[in-house]
Each structure stands twice: as C-alpha cells, then as structure tokens.
Amino acid sequence: MSMKLATLKVTGIGVAYPSSLVPADELDNLAYAHFNRxxxxxxxxxxxxxxxxxxxxxxxxxxxxxLNQPTAPSITEISDLFLVEGLALATSAARSAIAEAGISADEITHVVASTCTNSSNPGYDLLLARELGLRPTVEKILLHGVGCSGGLAGLRLASSLCHTAVWRERPANVLVAATEINSSLARNGLECVDRDQEVRVGLALFADAASALILSLEYGSGEVLDGAAADADRKGPEKGIFEVINAIHMVVPGTESILRFDISSQGLNFLFSPSFAPC
Incomplete structure (x- = not known):
C-alpha cells in the first residue's frame, strides 16, 4: 500500500495585541505603591x-x-481575566490566520492551543472553537506548561496530526494558537519578590498577545497509488510561504529548573535561573 505525496504548508498567520501600550518602567509605580524598597x-x-x-x-x-486591589489578584480573578481578554485576542488572531489561508471555519479539522497563563477546564481551545463557530467534530488539543516553546510545540504537534491525516487519506487544516496574558501576574510576581527576597526577571520580559497559524496539507498531483484520495475536495490549499520539513523534540539534560511556572493559591509565578537575567 502506498499514498500520494503531500506537503505541509503554513497557509495563514495571524497576531493580536491588546490596545493598551504602557512604558515598561511604569512597573516601578506598581511596585513601590504596594511594597517597601x-x-x-x-x-x-x-x-x-x-x-x-x-x-x-x-x-x-x-x-x-x-492590579491595584488591597491584595494581589486571586487565581480565580486571573483565570476570569484570561477567559475574557485572552480568549478575545486568540479569536482575533485565529480569524486573521483563517482569512489569510483563504479557507472557511468549516474547513478547520483540528485545533492545537497552548498557554501557561490559564488552567481552566474546559480549556480555551474549546472556547476558541466555539467563538470561531467551528464544527463540533473538530479535534481539539490543549498544551499547557510548555512556556515560551508553546508555539513551536503546537506546530510540531500540528505536523504530526497532518502526517496522520495523510495515512488516513483525509484533508487537514490545523489551527495552531498560542496565547499568554502575563500582565495579570505582575502584582503576584512582585509579592513573591517582596516575600521571598528573590529576583524575578519574568516581570521584565513578558507581556500579552496571541498568535495563530493554519497548517494545511497540500496533496501532490502526481501518481496516486492504492487507496489515496484523488478527489479535488481533499486537496489542501496550494499556497503557503513556509513549508514544514521536519520537527524534533529534545530536552537538554539538567535544564529543567532554568524556566519554571509555579502555581500557588494566589496565582502563577515565574521562576528563572539567574542566567536568564539580561544584565
């Protein structure tokens, strides 16, 4: 048994940012309003x-x-903020990616979403699919705890899903979304600095945004062997600047503690190795 050749193309990309753009040094005002030097x-x-x-x-x-309540926002408040503002950003980025791919929402076959700044159940992958009006049969996968590599991890997983679709002789248009709302954690992070007297550089590095892409299968038009899909409606979009050739995953030994995201009763807290400090 064999099958027709297929390529994996990024056919659409979308990004979304909040409307508020603030100077980074305004973190000083928040810090010294609530904590002693x-x-x-x-x-x-x-x-x-x-x-x-x-x-x-x-x-x-x-x-x-x-961020200026008498106490730091609770994990419930942080989650509620994500499910409004984060979901809105993810939806905007996803719609842009779908439009650039030139497909309809009905043609999305899978959703892979990643985040570290929300732990709700159902996850925002399901909520995103609902906001976009995707079919209820769309396969949804939520990645959590992969941090800065969430987008790449989502793309790697999307590639595997596309390869599986080839073997099943099915179309695939995978929506990959990565969303983080780090500003919601600023007060909690400062409280950890004050309480534990530990430097937390995550406060200086991360803000809020969402990104999305569509990874599509493009079937070739050459020889079709036993069982391969030949009808036109199984042919993915013939466009895309980027092509996924291969993907690997490797954990460098001894690096597990360099970047962490701990969950406490007050929220989520960045933990970095001092080697991450930019100065």
Whole structure:
C-alpha cells in the first residue's frame, strides 16, 4: 500500500495585541505603591530598566484597578481575566490566520492551543472553537506548561496530526494558537519578590498577545497509488510561504529548573535561573 505525496504548508498567520501600550518602567509605580524598597525588589526593577524593552502591550496596565486591589489578584480573578481578554485576542488572531489561508471555519479539522497563563477546564481551545463557530467534530488539543516553546510545540504537534491525516487519506487544516496574558501576574510576581527576597526577571520580559497559524496539507498531483484520495475536495490549499520539513523534540539534560511556572493559591509565578537575567 502506498499514498500520494503531500506537503505541509503554513497557509495563514495571524497576531493580536491588546490596545493598551504602557512604558515598561511604569512597573516601578506598581511596585513601590504596594511594597517597601528592598535589594531584591530594586534589582528586579533595575533589570526591567536595562532589558531594552521600552513598552509592553497589556490587558492589565500597571495602574489598573485589577492590579491595584488591597491584595494581589486571586487565581480565580486571573483565570476570569484570561477567559475574557485572552480568549478575545486568540479569536482575533485565529480569524486573521483563517482569512489569510483563504479557507472557511468549516474547513478547520483540528485545533492545537497552548498557554501557561490559564488552567481552566474546559480549556480555551474549546472556547476558541466555539467563538470561531467551528464544527463540533473538530479535534481539539490543549498544551499547557510548555512556556515560551508553546508555539513551536503546537506546530510540531500540528505536523504530526497532518502526517496522520495523510495515512488516513483525509484533508487537514490545523489551527495552531498560542496565547499568554502575563500582565495579570505582575502584582503576584512582585509579592513573591517582596516575600521571598528573590529576583524575578519574568516581570521584565513578558507581556500579552496571541498568535495563530493554519497548517494545511497540500496533496501532490502526481501518481496516486492504492487507496489515496484523488478527489479535488481533499486537496489542501496550494499556497503557503513556509513549508514544514521536519520537527524534533529534545530536552537538554539538567535544564529543567532554568524556566519554571509555579502555581500557588494566589496565582502563577515565574521562576528563572539567574542566567536568564539580561544584565
């Protein structure tokens, strides 16, 4: 048994940013409004100043009521904010990717979504599919805990799903989405700095955004062997600047503690190795 040749093409890309763009050094105002000066807090803010990042796109500005409550936002409040603002960003990015791919929502076959800043159940992959009006039979997968590599992990998984579709002689248009709402964690991160007297550089590096892409199967028009799909409606979009050739995954031994995302009763907290500090 054999099958027709197929390629994996990125046929659409979309991004979405919050409307609020704030100077990064305004983190000082939030920090000193709620916490006393200390070596750890001063060092964290010094790193923020010399990171080279001038502005941040955020859904929760540093002077917002959300971050300036008497106590840090609870994990429930953080989750609720993501499921409104994060979902809206993901939906916008996904719609842009679908439009650029030149397909309809009905042609999406899979959804792969990643995030570290939400742990709700059902996950935002299901909520995103609902917002986009996708078919209920669309296969949905949520990735959590992969951090900065979430987009690449989603693309790698999407590639595997496409390869499976080839063997099943089926079409595939996989929506991959990555969404993070890091601004919701700023107050909690500062509280950890104050309480534990540990420098937290994540506060200086991350903001809010969503990105999405469509990975499509493009079947070749050459010889079709036993059982391969030959009808035109199984032929993916014949476009796409980028082609996925191969993907591998490897964990470098001894690196597990370099980047962490701990969950506490107050929320989610970045933990980095000092080697991540930009200055």
């Amino acid at each position: 200390s070596p750890a807090l001063d060092k964290t803010l010094a790193i923020n100043h010399c990171s080279g990042i001038k502005t941040l796109s955020v859904v929760a500005p540093f002077d917002s009521p959300f």
